[in-house]
Amino acid sequence: MRLRNISGSREIVAENEYVVHEPEKQKGNWKALFGNDNPIHVEIGMGKGKFLMQLASMNPDINYIGIEKYSSVLLRAIEKRNETQLTNLYFIRFDAEYLTDIFDRDEISRIYLNFSDPWPKDRHAKRRLTSKEFLKKYDQCLKIDGEVIFKTDNRLLFDFSLEQAELAGWSLKEVTYDLHHSEYLEGNVMTEYEEKFVAKGNPIQRLIAYRNQ
Numbered sequence: 035m036r037l038r039n040i041s042g043s044r045e046i047v048a049e050n051e052y053v054v055h056e057p058e059k060q061k062g063n064w065k066a067l068f069g070n071d072n073p074i075h076v077e078i079g080m081g082k083g084k085f086l087m088q089l090a091s092m093n094p095d096i097n098y099i100g101i102e103k104y105s106s107v108l109l110r111a112i113e114k115r116n117e118t119q120l121t122n123l124y125f126i127r128f129d130a131e132y133l134t135d136i137f138d139r140d141e142i143s144r145i146y147l148n149f150s151d152p153w154p155k156d157r158h159a160k161r162r163l164t165s166k167e168f169l170k171k172y173d174q175c176l177k178i179d180g181e182v183i184f185k186t187d188n189r190l191l192f193d194f195s196l197e198q199a200e201l202a203g204w205s206l207k208e209v210t211y212d213l214h215h216s217e218y219l220e221g222n223v224m225t226e227y228e229e230k231f232v233a234k235g236n237p238i239q240r241l242i243a244y245r246n247q
């Protein structure tokens with residue numbers, strides 16, 4: 035998702051109190067930002083942030099961080115975030131390519147990847163957020179029992195992700211090719227993209243990947 039460049043969005047993002055502006059400085063120290071020891075769950079490519087805002091209000095004992103590459107998109111999340119009283123949700127405008135610059139070993143308990151960009155050309159495979167290159171980065175930030183939860187409606191990207199997880203030595207559980215007609219639907223929180231695809235009747239695929247301990 036890349037919205038039309040919205041004039042002033044960079045400045046608004048730069049001044050917002052819920053956006054962490056120099057995330058590298060928080061590396062190893064995210065607990066201090068939240069002021070508690072609660073687990074940290076991160077969504078990479080959060081778009082307009084509906085999913086994370088809903089989770090943060092449902093689960094006050096979990097700390098949430100949303101990462102989004104573009105200010106024009108993050109701006110939409112900030113507008114909604116400003117209307118809430120949440121104390122367990124921060125945003126970062128950042129490219130997840132450099133994730134290990136901002137999170138230390140064992141800092142994250144869960145990573146959500148929702149409807150990540152497919153990068154359909156083979157030569158761009160490394161940019162897919164479920165490539166083995168990205169899984170290596172997640173491995174360096176996740177707790178030993180941490181997990182990556184990935185949803186998509188793109189079957190090719192899903193099959194690629196299953197392969198990459200196995201290649202990278204991760205295990206898989208609760209894999210489904212049609213989440214909305216599966217035993218795993220209960221408790222599912224829909225993202226903006228998910229709502230659109232479900233309305234069109236597209237099946238949603240979902241996997242949970244974790245490291246062998």
Ligand code: SAM
Pocket residue numbers: 035036078079080081082101102103104107128129130131147148149150151225226227228
């Ligand atoms: N997760 C949302 C949803 O399901 O409604 C948005 C999905 S949208 C297709 C993908 C989002 O990921 C876009 O907003 C895009 O800017 C962001 N994104 C893509 N690559 C990224 C990266 N390397 N780091 C941070 N955000 C990224």
